[in-house]
Amino acid sequence: MEFFLVLLICPFIVLVASIIGFILVRRWFVMPLLTLVVFTILTFSVFNESFFILVVVYTIISFIVSLIMRFIKK
Numbered sequence: 001m002e003f004f005l006v007l008l009i010c011p012f013i014v015l016v017a018s019i020i021g022f023i024l025v026r027r028w029f030v031m032p033l034l035t036l037v038v039f040t041i042l043t044f045s046v047f048n049e050s051f052f053i054l055v056v057v058y059t060i061i062s063f064i065v066s067l068i069m070r071f072i073k074k
Contacts, residue, residue: 017031021034031065032059
């Protein structure tokens with residue numbers, strides 16, 4: 001179940017949260033920073049230290065989605 005959560009659910013949550021966060025805040029850098037902070041906290045409280053690699057991946061996904069939303073909204 002954890003494998004399913006890490007590979008399917010979390011990236012989907014990051015995508016949706018980045019889109020909604022950009023629409024609400026209108027700043028492209030807020031959601032990647034929030035993603036980094038939240039998943040770093042989850043790394044040390046729920047998962048183990050090897051999850052930090054996925055934290056970087058999720059932050060990059062959030063960064064890319066935020067930049068795409070920025071260019072779409074212009």
